[in-house]
Amino acid sequence: MACPIVWKGTPGMNKVSLTALAREHLEAARAANSGRSAHTVYGGHEHSLRQTVIALTAGSRLDDHESPGEATLQVLVGRVRITNEQVHWEGSAGDHIVIPSSRHGLQAMEDSAVLLTVAKAVGPHV
Secondary structure (H helix, E strand, O other), X not given: OOOOEEOOOOOOOOEEOHHHHHHHHHHXXXXXXXXXXXXXXXXXXXXXXXXXXXXXXXXXXXXEEOOOOEEEEEEEEOEEEEEOOOOEEEEEXXXXXXXXXXXXXXXXXXXXXXXXXXXXXXXXXX
């Protein structure tokens, strides 16, 4: 899939349309058997900051998993639920949720796209 990146100004700077990525990956999620699609917007294993757009069709989920570091979720489109053993949080377009450090899962209540931001230590000091 093409990534809608437009280079402007200083090399290394970029602009990404989260709206376009959300739309593109929702289409891909609707076509996928898993009901999911994702794209790393920024970062990777060599960076301490990683941002990923995740699209899920209604009823699709990310099963419970450990948090790889400090993380937040910004709901771009739709409505989602984050759960852990004790409680759940719901978010809709425009909401920003701090993800619990405990084991947790994500479920789409309707077709949804979110921006997951994770900060984790990298390098030889880890």
